[in-house]
Amino acid sequence: MIELRALEPDDWPIWRELRLTALTEAAYAFGSTLAEWQGDGDREERWRGRLRIPGSHNVVALLDGWPVGMVSGLPAEEADSVELISMWVGPAARGQGVGDLLIGEVERWAAQRGATTLRLAVVPDNDRAVALYRRHGFEDTGEPGDLLADGVSRELIMAKVPNSA
Numbered sequence: 001m002i003e004l005r006a007l008e009p010d011d012w013p014i015w016r017e018l019r020l021t022a023l024t025e026a027a028y029a030f031g032s033t034l035a036e037w038q039g040d041g042d043r044e045e046r047w048r049g050r051l052r053i054p055g056s057h058n059v060v061a062l063l064d065g066w067p068v069g070m071v072s073g074l075p076a077e078e079a080d081s082v083e084l085i086s087m088w089v090g091p092a093a094r095g096q097g098v099g100d101l102l103i104g105e106v107e108r109w110a111a112q113r114g115a116t117t118l119r120l121a122v123v124p125d126n127d128r129a130v131a132l133y134r135r136h137g138f139e140d141t142g143e144p145g146d147l148l149a150d151g152v153s154r155e156l157i158m159a160k161v162p163n164s165a
Helices: 008-024 044-052 096-111 128-137
Strands: 002-006 056-064 068-077 081-089 117-122 139-147 154-160
Touching: 002 096, 008 044, 008 056, 008 068, 008 096, 008 128, 056 096, 068 096, 081 096, 096 128, 117 128, 117 139, 128 154
Parallel strands: 081 117
Antiparallel strands: 002 056, 056 068, 068 081, 117 154, 139 154
16 A cells, blocks of 8 residues: 655654665666765754755655655745655556655645646656656656756756646
8 A cells, every 4th residue: 555644854764764765776867966965964954954945845655654755845936836856766666656646746735835837857868757747747848957967968847737636
């Protein structure tokens, strides 16, 4: 059984475990690096701070009680827009609907906030993630995303109007 759980700052150990695992397993998919969150970067207050971002909605997916996925919704610069970030599903849980549930939860949260646009950035050659987002109605905005580590490629910026369902 898959269940979703919204996190509070005191839940930082769960977020930390998933985030470090995600940065290890899918380093290509994130703007942050594992090295940035280890050593001096691996501090309780930093992890709590990540979960305290004003207006954020941080969620983990539990499969049979074990954390297997994560996502965050954040207010964007534009007042009527929100961002989906930090999306990751562990390899053992992929293909079981976890990603669909996580996206749906952020979409529900976005609609509840009255957002008219839900945006995200994804590495363009992350075919599975791009296909998942397209299946949920996200489309390429044509905007240039942040420069990737190769110094040439850019993130793909996708957006949609959130559904309240």
